[in-house]
Amino acid sequence: MKQYIKPYIPLIIIEVLLIALSILADLYLPRLMSHIVDAGVLRGNVPLILNKGVAMIGLAALSVILMTVAGLMAAKISMGFARDLRAGLFSHVLSLDFPSFETFGAPSILTRATDDISQLERMAVVALRPMVRAPLMFVGATYMCLTTDVKLSAIILISGPMLLAVVITIARKSIPCFRRIRELMDKINLHFRERLTGIRVIRAFGKESYEDKRFDEVNRSMRRTSEQVNNYLITMLPAFNLIFNLSMVAVLYFGAGRIHAGTMEVGDLMAFIQYVVQIMFALSMFSMLFAMYPNAKAAYDRIVEVLETPPAKENVKVTLPEEGETSLVFDHVSFSYPGAERPVLSDISFEVKAGEKIAIIGGTGSGKSTILKLIHRFYHVSGGEIRLNGVNIEDISAKDLRSRVGYAPQKAMLLLRSVRENIGLSHDKPLSDGETDRYLSIAQAKDFVHAAENGMDATVSQTGKNLSGGQKQRLSIARALAKEPEVLLFDDAFSALDFQTDKALRRALAPMTDRTATIIVAQRVMTVLDCDEILVLDDGKIISRGTHEELMKSSTVYREIAASQLGEEVLYA
Numbered sequence: 262m263k264q265y266i267k268p269y270i271p272l273i274i275i276e277v278l279l280i281a282l283s284i285l286a287d288l289y290l291p292r293l294m295s296h297i298v299d300a301g302v303l304r305g306n307v308p309l310i311l312n313k314g315v316a317m318i319g320l321a322a323l324s325v326i327l328m329t330v331a332g333l334m335a336a337k338i339s340m341g342f343a344r345d346l347r348a349g350l351f352s353h354v355l356s357l358d359f360p361s362f363e364t365f366g367a368p369s370i371l372t373r374a375t376d377d378i379s380q381l382e383r384m385a386v387v388a389l390r391p392m393v394r395a396p397l398m399f400v401g402a403t404y405m406c407l408t409t410d411v412k413l414s415a416i417i418l419i420s421g422p423m424l425l426a427v428v429i430t431i432a433r434k435s436i437p438c439f440r441r442i443r444e445l446m447d448k449i450n451l452h453f454r455e456r457l458t459g460i461r462v463i464r465a466f467g468k469e470s471y472e473d474k475r476f477d478e479v480n481r482s483m484r485r486t487s488e489q490v491n492n493y494l495i496t497m498l499p500a501f502n503l504i505f506n507l508s509m510v511a512v513l514y515f516g517a518g519r520i521h522a523g524t525m526e527v528g529d530l531m532a533f534i535q536y537v538v539q540i541m542f543a544l545s546m547f548s549m550l551f552a553m554y555p556n557a558k559a560a561y562d563r564i565v566e567v568l569e570t571p572p573a574k575e576n577v578k579v580t581l582p583e584e585g586e587t588s589l590v591f592d593h594v595s596f597s598y599p600g601a602e603r604p605v606l607s608d609i610s611f612e613v614k615a616g617e618k619i620a621i622i623g624g625t626g627s628g629k630s631t632i633l634k635l636i637h638r639f640y641h642v643s644g645g646e647i648r649l650n651g652v653n654i655e656d657i658s659a660k661d662l663r664s665r666v667g668y669a670p671q672k673a674m675l676l677l678r679s680v681r682e683n684i685g686l687s688h689d690k691p692l693s694d695g696e697t698d699r700y701l702s703i704a705q706a707k708d709f710v711h712a713a714e715n716g717m718d719a720t721v722s723q724t725g726k727n728l729s730g731g732q733k734q735r736l737s738i739a740r741a742l743a744k745e746p747e748v749l750l751f752d753d754a755f756s757a758l759d760f761q762t763d764k765a766l767r768r769a770l771a772p773m774t775d776r777t778a779t780i781i782v783a784q785r786v787m788t789v790l791d792c793d794e795i796l797v798l799d800d801g802k803i804i805s806r807g808t809h810e811e812l813m814k815s816s817t818v819y820r821e822i823a824a825s826q827l828g829e830e831v832l833y834a
């Protein structure tokens with residue numbers, strides 16, 4: 262966090278100086294007034310009243326100007342700080358490894374990057390001045406009270422600590438509530454996100470009232486906690502007023518006695534009262550800061566928690582040569598997700614070279630997608646090693662590794678950009694029409710892209726909602742191809758394609774897969790018929806392997822899968 266505050270330190274120092282100067286002016290005003298009353302009003306000295314009166318107006322105007330400039334600077338500091346923090350948090354989140362990212366979860370990160378930073382920004386805009394002003398004014402006004410009348414100052418020594426005790430008690434009670442409010446905000450975000458992204462599923466399954474009930478519980482909890490905090494905070498003002506008024510009565514009572522005894526002048530008592538008001542005002546600023554502090558502290562802690570999570574570790578020992586024979590090797594790889602009790606993959610070994618195609622087939626949850634995630638080093642293997650071109654992928658930079666791998670994921674996630682930009686995502690410059698068309702043609706996406714208004718420059722709406730499942734998959738495949746990778750990974754990427762398109766796509770893909778090391782995760786046997794090797798995965802283990810023909814003879818599981826599908830598919834093949 263320090264790095265985000267550091268650039269603003271010079272501005273903060275100027276801010277403190279401006280506020281200190283305005284406080285000096287504010288503290289001198291009662292002194293001037295006391296002088297006007299005692300030496301001017303009571304003795305009928307009109308020129309003195311006019312002189313000192315002009316000085317008072319000048320000082321008051323100076324104080325207002327200084328505080329206005331300080332206010333503008335506070336806004337500049339806090340908004341700049343919030344902008345830098347948002348940018349820093351954003352890039353830090355992108356640098357986190359997957360387990361850390363999943364620990365926070367997207368809804369919580371969203372609340373931290375938006376609402377929590379806004380809390381800090383508000384705190385900085387509103388509280389920066391009181392934060393400087395309150396202590397300076399408290400010390401200055403107390404000093405002025407003591408120099409005006411030491412004996413009368415005893416009243417402040419009693420009422421001041423009483424006020425502080427009220428503020429501290431309320432702050433201690435409300436801090437845990439503010440923390441809880443931040444957590445509940447995460448949950449509300451999560452509910453909204455799930456509700457909005459899963460709206461079709463929720464409606465299709467008639468789960469609206471169930472979802473409403475779940476949301477209602479969190480929402481009620483939020484209301485209860487907010488009410489509790491509010492109850493604590495509203496007791497603060499009456500307590501404050503009571504102590505303030507009692508102090509004033511005591512000052513007037515004892516002050517009047519001292520004037521009567523001739524040990525104090527009227528002007529001094531008036532100045533003393535103003536200093537007491539300034540002290541109370543400083544303490545009420547403290548109380549406002551205490552009221553804001555817990556919320557801002559909870560937001561601060563949550564932001565720091567993300568910022569202090571170390572980014573994904575890199576232990577780069579080797580830079581892979583640009584040229585060379587591609588080979589991807591899994592050497593007795595096992596893997597467990599962080600915190601999981603059982604391994605998801607055990608003793609997985611295979612090799613795929615340039616021009617070869619390996620297929621992975623198996624039941625849901627057998628670990629197929631996990632194998633592909635490990636190739637990207639989204640997670641680190643628990644045992645064994647994965648080698649790309651003979652080098653352990655742990656020794657290569659993530660950037661180098663990922664630049665060589667083209668990936669069409671199970672869920673085709675497209676970005677809110679044009680078709681052209683989506684396809685050329687891995688390129689620094691936009692792809693030409695010819696290049697874009699080439700990849701669209703291979704992915705069997707050219708016809709529907711050109712049929713749409715604006716063609717390849719049409720915007721894909723966020724997450725590709727203006728496209729069918731099959732269209733999204735084809736664009737996602739085109740994007741993987743446009744990377745011109747050494748290794749091509751298809752994670753069930755043909756599942757939403759009809760059999761004809763699936764077949765046409767694989768045919769068009771052949772010239773490219775003749776150069777790449779390809780891994781196809783599939784549910785359909787037809788998709789993997791021509792692969793050099795098919796791995797049958799069950800519960801994270803390879804239970805059979807071979808070509809289609811070999812497996813049809815040797816693997817009961819594979820035979821059963823094939824028998825349940827091929828009859829229908831052969832009709833279309």
Ligand SMILES: Nc1ncnc2c1ncn2[C@@H]1O[C@H](COP(=O)(O)OP(=O)(O)OP(=O)(O)O)[C@@H](O)[C@H]1O
Binds near residue numbers: 363632
């Ligand atoms: N991020 C994760 N954290 C913890 N466990 C996970 C995570 N992702 C997947 N798993 C678990 O790992 C197992 C294998 O998941 P994986 O997605 O690799 O299966 P799959 O064979 O690709 O399944 P499917 O065909 O349904 O996509 C599953 O039991 C799943 O619950």
